[in-house]
Amino acid sequence: MRYKDTGEVHMDFHLATNETIEYVLSEYGQDFLAELFRRTAQNVYRDIYNGLKSGNSQKLIEHWSYYYTREKGAFIITEGANEVSFHVTECPAVRHLLANKIPVNREFYLQMELMNNAWSEDTPFNIETSVLSEGEYTMTIRRTSNDSQ
Structure with missing residues (x-):
């Protein structure tokens, strides 16, 4: 796996991400934020994106x-005929925000939707992000065609 940090996990990364998302939204708007995440998904995580474009979702599942x-998050992976669901029952980022008394707002979950939308762009997949409750959500990779790019 190309994207594999092995150093110490510094959970305050999530605090910084939370604040950055709020700032970018308030100063530049959602379209700008979507473009940032599109570039991140498709350029920074190019191997994952190219895998999806070629019809293989395994690199994304491995990354998650x-x-x-x-x-130390909790998740369940289920596979169906044309889909893979990654059900997060305890999000480590949300857990860290709450432990630091930082409110988790809708914009925090928006980052997942924007990344997943960008990853599925021009691929034979759709990635649906469903927030179920605070810190619990499902990301479902669903094959929408047999074509690969």
Whole structure:
């Protein structure tokens, strides 16, 4: 896996991300934030994006699994005929925000939606992000066509 940090996990990264998202939204708007996440998903995480474009979602599942395990999150992966669901039952980022008495607002979850939308752009997949409750959500990668780019 190309994107694999092995140093100490500094959970305050999530505090900084939370504040940055709020700032970018208030100063530049959602379209600008979406473009930032599109570039991140498709350029920084190019291997994952290219895998999705070629019809393979395994690199994305491996990426999610690695980071949620590394940060001691809880998740369940279920696979169906044309989809894979990554159900997060305890989000480590949300847990850290709450432990530091930082409110978790809708914009925090927006980052996942924007990344997933960008990852699925021009691929044979749709990635649906469903927030179920605070710190619990499902990201479902669903094959929408057999075409690969």
